[in-house]
Amino acid sequence: MPLVSLRDVRKSYPAASKNSEPVTAVAGVDLDIDAGDVFGIIGYSGAGKSTLVRLINALEPVTSGSVLIDGVDVSKLGEKELRKLRLGIGMIFQQFNLFDSKTVFNNVAYPLRVARTPKPELQRRVAELLKFVGLADKAGNYPEQLSGGQKQRVGIARALATSPRILLADEATSALDPETTHEVLSLLKRVNEEFGVTIIVITHEMDVIQTLANKVAVMDRGRVVEQGDVFEVFSRPREASSQRFVATVVRGVPSPAELSQLRERHPGRIVTLSFRDGSGSQGAVFLELAQAGIGFELVYGGINDIRGQAFGHLTLALTGADAAIDTVLARFAETIEVTESTSSDTKGADRG
Numbered sequence: 001m002p003l004v005s006l007r008d009v010r011k012s013y014p015a016a017s018k019n020s021e022p023v024t025a026v027a028g029v030d031l032d033i034d035a036g037d038v039f040g041i042i043g044y045s046g047a048g049k050s051t052l053v054r055l056i057n058a059l060e061p062v063t064s065g066s067v068l069i070d071g072v073d074v075s076k077l078g079e080k081e082l083r084k085l086r087l088g089i090g091m092i093f094q095q096f097n098l099f100d101s102k103t104v105f106n107n108v109a110y111p112l113r114v115a116r117t118p119k120p121e122l123q124r125r126v127a128e129l130l131k132f133v134g135l136a137d138k139a140g141n142y143p144e145q146l147s148g149g150q151k152q153r154v155g156i157a158r159a160l161a162t163s164p165r166i167l168l169a170d171e172a173t174s175a176l177d178p179e180t181t182h183e184v185l186s187l188l189k190r191v192n193e194e195f196g197v198t199i200i201v202i203t204h205e206m207d208v209i210q211t212l213a214n215k216v217a218v219m220d221r222g223r224v225v226e227q228g229d230v231f232e233v234f235s236r237p238r239e240a241s242s243q244r245f246v247a248t249v250v251r252g253v254p255s256p257a258e259l260s261q262l263r264e265r266h267p268g269r270i271v272t273l274s275f276r277d278g279s280g281s282q283g284a285v286f287l288e289l290a291q292a293g294i295g296f297e298l299v300y301g302g303i304n305d306i307r308g309q310a311f312g313h314l315t316l317a318l319t320g321a322d323a324a325i326d327t328v329l330a331r332f333a334e335t336i337e338v339t340e341s342t343s344s345d346t347k348g349a350d351r352g
């Protein structure tokens, strides 16, 4: 049985004024999230992702449909049971939502106090959590004395205080720089792997999904338009809206106009290698070219790596003996799609 199941979940908000229409934020979503998953929910702003999160932790009631956690319909729970359910669901936010007037220790201790945890156990648990997130030496500091990454690590420690089975991360790294994002993502990976916590990440950053998630759902205007294994969805998006989304981070194949510019700027043969099935790697390609004595320069695109599986397009300018290049390209073609651009490909662009 999935840990979290959504069945035809809908959420509408009443019209804000007489002249406006009601807003349908979630328009019939079916979703299954298994225990141990890191499940990404992506989509443009306004797609309904945050609303979905509030429905999962029962902060808001659904308009229709059902949200089942461990097979239990949350809309059937009383206040006391709901409070217990929420203790089992941790949450972290884009703006961290720490209490500025409380020390790091007291921020992390807060949910334990709410749960009336005895003092010795509370102290032991907070110390353990601060050690886990690498902030044991900051217990007495206030949030304003911390960097963004440190604040989010406090947020993670606080979210884990009551040992939840589920962690909801709503744009948890969107306010952080790339290096700090990486640090926080590594920590979340450990939360999943070492504690077995199921993580649901809401994000508009494909990088986050790529490094962290094993499953992904793409939302568009209140609906899930595509869901499945991250590599499958990223390397072969079926729906137009997922394709648009993926295209924002995965650089594709150069257009005729771009090819024309590349040919002008780079000597040699322009070849695009397309990785689609996860096999092969950028490193292996570079090594093989170097060993064959072929000069190469990456001129367009790049390979994305999803937990060891490669996909994307590399466009290279190759220089060297034609026969040597032909031999290597023939070998690449056994596992990778190889397309060589000829000057006729770019004629239209030359004229334009």
Ligand SMILES: Nc1ncnc2c1ncn2[C@@H]1O[C@H](COP(=O)(O)OP(=O)(O)OP(=O)(O)O)[C@@H](O)[C@H]1O
Residues within 6 Å of the ligand: 013, 023, 024, 025, 043, 044, 045, 046, 047, 048, 049, 050, 051, 052
């Ligand atoms: N409490 C509310 N009252 C009225 N409309 C709302 C409410 N919450 C969300 N909406 C509307 O529902 C739609 C979905 O919003 P939601 O915040 O879930 O999207 P999102 O995908 O999380 O976007 P973002 O990334 O911008 O947060 C939007 O049109 C939003 O204006």
